[in-house]
Each structure stands twice: as C-alpha cells, then as structure tokens.
Amino acid sequence: MSFDSQSIRRAILSNWHESLSKHGNLFSSDSISGTSPPSVFVGSYDYPKVFVGPMVPPMHGDTSILDNPEKWKGRSLEEIVNFRLNLVRGIQKIPIDDTDGRYIENLQEVAMSSKPIDSDLVFQKATSSNISLDGESAPFGPIGEIKSAKFSGTSSEKSIEKIYYDKDLKASDAVLNLYNSGIEISKIQKCFSIGMLGHKRKLVPTKWSITATDDIICKSLTENILEYDLIDSSRVFSYEHLGNIFTVILFPHRWIYEMIEAWYSDGIIGFGSDHEDARGIDHPPAIAGAYFAAKLAVLEYLSKMKIQSGVIILREIRPEYAIPVGVWQVREGVREAMNQTPAIANDFDHALLLASNKMSISIPEWLSHGKIIELMRQKIISDFF
Numbered sequence: 418m419s420f421d422s423q424s425i426r427r428a429i430l431s432n433w434h435e436s437l438s439k440h441g442n443l444f445s446s447d448s449i450s451g452t453s454p455p456s457v458f459v460g461s462y463d464y465p466k467v468f469v470g471p472m473v474p475p476m477h478g479d480t481s482i483l484d485n486p487e488k489w490k491g492r493s494l495e496e497i498v499n500f501r502l503n504l505v506r507g508i509q510k511i512p513i514d515d516t517d518g519r520y521i522e523n524l525q526e527v528a529m530s531s532k533p534i535d536s537d538l539v540f541q542k543a544t545s546s547n548i549s550l551d552g553e554s555a556p557f558g559p560i561g562e563i564k565s566a567k568f569s570g571t572s573s574e575k576s577i578e579k580i581y582y583d584k585d586l587k588a589s590d591a592v593l594n595l596y597n598s599g600i601e602i603s604k605i606q607k608c609f610s611i612g613m614l615g616h617k618r619k620l621v622p623t624k625w626s627i628t629a630t631d632d633i634i635c636k637s638l639t640e641n642i643l644e645y646d647l648i649d650s651s652r653v654f655s656y657e658h659l660g661n662i663f664t665v666i667l668f669p670h671r672w673i674y675e676m677i678e679a680w681y682s683d684g685i686i687g688f689g690s691d692h693e694d695a696r697g698i699d700h701p702p703a704i705a706g707a708y709f710a711a712k713l714a715v716l717e718y719l720s721k722m723k724i725q726s727g728v729i730i731l732r733e734i735r736p737e738y739a740i741p742v743g744v745w746q747v748r749e750g751v752r753e754a755m756n757q758t759p760a761i762a763n764d765f766d767h768a769l770l771l772a773s774n775k776m777s778i779s780i781p782e783w784l785s786h787g788k789i790i791e792l793m794r795q796k797i798i799s800d801f802f
Contacts (some may be wrong), residue, residue, distance in 0.1 A: 428495075447540045447561075449505050452477045452533045453568070454484035457524045458506055458557065459610045461622035465514075469611070469620060470507035471527055471566065472557055473536045480533050486555070486745035487601050490753065494659050497742050502558040507538045509563050513620040516612035521620070523568055528607045529581060531574040537567045555743035576600060581613050588615030592633045602713075603745060606630045624706070627744060631709035636697070638716035643672060643695060645719070648726040651762040653771040656754035659746055660738030663730065663754045664772040665715055668765050668793070670727030671695065674715075675789040676708050679778045680734035686778065688786035706744035707732070714751035729790050731783060733776045765793050 456472040474480050482488060483500045492500075509520060516525075527534055540561035576598040580591045591614040595605045610626035612618040621629065647669050654665040675692035689704040702708045711730050719726065730751065762768035769790070773780045784791045 447543050448538060449473055449475055449507075449540075449544075449561075450477075450537045451475050451505075451535075452480045453527060453536045454480045454482075454504075455527045455530045455532075455534045455571075456484040456504060457528050457607055457611050459620050459623050459626070460508070461624060463510070464622065466510055466512050467620055467622060468508040469511045469521070469524065470509060470563055471524060471536060471538070471568075472504040472506050473538060474503045475505065476503075477535065478533075484555075484603075485601070486603050486743070486749060489746075490658075490749065494738065494740065494742065497659070498556060498740050501556045501742070504557045505538075505544060506557050506560045507540070507563040507566060508560060511620065513612075516618045516620060520566070521612065523566065524611050525581070525608075525613050526571050526573070527568060528604075528611045528613065529573045529577045530571045532570070532572050534571050535569045538563055539565045555745065556740065574600070574604075577604075577608060577613075581608075584616060584618075586615070589633045591615060592630055593637050596634050602630060602634070602748070628706045628709050631706070631713045631748070635709055635712050635716055638713070638720050639672060639695070639697075642716065642719045642725045645723050645725040647671065648724045651765055651768040652759035653762055653768050654754040654757055654759045655772070655775045656750055656757060657775075658750050658753070659742070660735040661746065661750055662733040662735065662776050663711075663747075663750045664775050665751060665754050666729040666731075666762075666765075666768045666772050667715075667719075667726040667759075668729075668768060672725055672727070673789055674712055674728045674730075675787055676704060676711050676730040676732065677783060677787045677790065678704050678707065678732045678734060679776075679782070679786075681736050686782070688782075690787050692788045707747045710744040710748035711751045714748050714755060717752065718755035727789070727793070729772075729787070729793075731772055731776065731778075733778055769794070 451473045453471050453473045458472055460468040462468060474483055483504055489497055541564050544559040544561035576595060580586065580594055592605055592609060606626050608614060609630050610621045610623045612620045648667055649669065651668040656663050672695045675690060677690040680687050691698060691702045691704055691708045715728050760771050762771055769780060773783060784794055
C-alpha cells in the first residue's frame with residue numbers, strides 16, 4: 418500500500434477544523450470555558466522567559482483522555498491528533514525562576530489534580546489558530562494570551578502533594594519517588610515542567626522535562642539491572658502502531674544499548690542512531706527524546722524480569738506517520754513490544770534476521786548506520802568498550 422504523508426496530514430487537519438467549528442469557531446474567540454484534562458504546558462521560545470499556561474478544550478465533563486498518552490493504546494493517529502488539537506492553550510510570559518506567583522501556583526494545583534478541572538479563560542484578544550508540531554511533545558491547538566483564569570474542582574493527588582511540599586528533596590529523587598509510587602510518567606513530566614520538584618524550583622520547557630524525566634528514571638533502572646544475571650538467549654520483540662514499527666533485540670551481554678531510527682523523506686531513507694554502555698551515553702544524542710523514551714521502556718522490562726542484556730532497538734517510521742505526536746508514542750510502543758511473546762533466536766545474526774523481517778529496511782542498511790549492531794555482527798564487541 419502506498420502512503421502520501423502530505424495528503425494524510427491535510428485530511429487530519431481538515432477534520433480538526435471541522436471538529437472545532439462545531440464548538441463556536443474558537444479561532445476568533447476571546448474566551449473559553451471547559452474542563453482541563455488536567456493539562457499544563459511550558460514553552461521553550463525566548464528562554465529564560467517562557468510562555469506558560471493551561472490547556473483547555475471547549476467542552477465539559479471527563480476530558481482526561483485528551484492528555485493521557487498511557488491510555489491511547491489502540492487509538493488511530495487521527496484520533497490522537499484530534500484529542501490534542503481540541504486543547505486550546507492559554508499563555509502568559511513568565512521568567513523561569515518565578516514559581517511563587519499566584520498564576521503559577523494555580524497551574525501547579527492543576528498539574529497536581531487527580532481529576533479534570535473546570536476552567537474559564539479570558540484572553541487579551543482572539544485566539545491564534547497556529548498549532549505546535551515539534552515532534553517531542555504532543556501537538557495542541559489554538560493559542561491565546563491569558564487576561565484572567567479561573568479553576569475549580571481541583572483534587573490533589575496525595576503522593577504528588579507530599580512531594581510538592583518537601584522542598585528538601587532533590588528533583589531527581591522526587592521524580593523517582595513519584596515513579597515508584599505508580600504515578601504515570603506523563604503526569605510526572607508535567608509536575609517537573611511547572612516547577613514543583615526539587616530545592617531550587619524553576620519552570621522547565623515541556624519538551625525538556627519529558628527527556629529529563631525519562632533520563633532520571635533510566636539511570637536508576639540501569640543501576641538496578643547491572644546487578645542481575647545475563648539473559649541466556651537472544652530474543653526479538655516487535656510491535657507496530659501509528660505508522661511506527663519497533664523491533665527490540667535482547668542478547669546475552671552486559672548492558673549496552675543502541676537505538677537506530679529510519680524514516681522516509683521524498684522517497685529517500687534517512688537514519689539516526691545513538692548508543693551507550695554501562696557508563697551511559699557520552700555524546701549529545703542525535704535522536705534526542707526518542708532514545709531515552711525507548712530505553713526507559715526496555716529497562717522496565719529488564720528490571721521486572723530481573724535480567725541484564727545487551728539491547729538494540731530498531732525503529733522504522735513509515736510515511737503514514739504524517740503528524741508527529743510526541744516521543745510518548747515511542748515509550749508506549751516499546752512498552753507494548755515488550756509485552757508481546759518474543760521470538761527466540763539461535764544467535765545474534767539470527768536475531769537480526771528476525772528483527773529485519775518485520776521491516777522494509779534491509780540488514781546491510783541497519784548495519785551501516787549503527788555502531789554496536791555492526792560490531793556485534795563482526796564478533797568484536799569486546800574491543801569496542
């Protein structure tokens with residue numbers, strides 16, 4: 418089947434315009450009343466002064482699905498984009514160190530809430546129809562500069578509230594505390610972003626907080642799995658969703674990790690990759706947030722199974738992934754891959770064959786764009802580290 422990513426994108430955005438028109442033409446609205454999922458967002462433009470605010474849909478009721486990636490399994494790309502584009506983002510420009518004002522405190526209560534919050538926003542002027550598609554964080558719809566904001570019906574998540582008032586706790590320890598308490602990663606990321614964690618609290622752009630949260634959890638999980646015995650065979654896991662194909666190869670080796678991505682652009686295949694050993698990554702990651710999101714998912718599996726292994730993740734991004742919806746889908750895609758029954762390989766070469774059979778990219782192409790994967794094939798991995 419042939420896919421045209423531009424036509425898919427146009428169709429999704431056209432449906433979004435049609436959906437929003439049913440709610441009173443928000444493009445020219447100077448106010449909105451609705452129920453926030455709850456959701457807050459911190460931009461990165463003009464850092465260290467950033468645009469901060471809530472995200473509110475033009476509807477009341479249980480809107481939690483609009484900003485809960487952990488619950489989007491099985492949803493189509495169009496559904497997810499429409500969830501997100503129906504969120505109107507209110508903004509005020511705030512210095513990153515200014516976390517004590519009433520406006521930010523209100524937003525912290527929003528982030529802390531265990532249920533959706535009734536919200537009323539009045540804007541300085543009619544909302545802009547510009548949308549955000551940065552590939553790291555999920556997209557959102559129209560934007561308006563806030564003149565006034567009112568929130569009602571908040572109900573604090575007790576474990577988050579406890580961390581919020583503990584200002585002696587380091588931000589990394591707070592993240593791990595919340596994670597180990599069972600708080601969803603997407604919610605921890607919001608708390609991190611809106612300046613609720615650590616000694617010296619500050620606002621952190623959402624796309625940075627996503628990667629920082631994943632990285633903190635990954636470092637903790639890596640320390641744990643280094644104490645476990647090595648896996649006894651090569652295993653291959655796979656999963657496909659939203660136009661992304663993930664295959665995960667586990668093989669008998671002390672912890673090493675590589676992720677290779679392949680994507681299509683005007684009929685040409687592009688590649689990106691990063692790798693590390695037990696000391697962690699020693700260079701700025703080329704594939705950024707996806708690298709840490711995928712690593713977190715596979716480390717969760719190794720930690721649960723109490724095993725250690727080498728890991729290679731191959732990600733093929735198909736043309737039908739027409740609108741990037743954020744690196745959460747990498748984490749959730751690899752999580753789901755690790756829930757599948759793996760294929761057991763005879764050796765690493767066999768594992769690589771099984772993995773590549775799920776994709777349209779050939780083994781030589783994967784080999785030419787990775788470090789660990791190529792050296793494993795050559796049987797000289799011990800010389801690499």
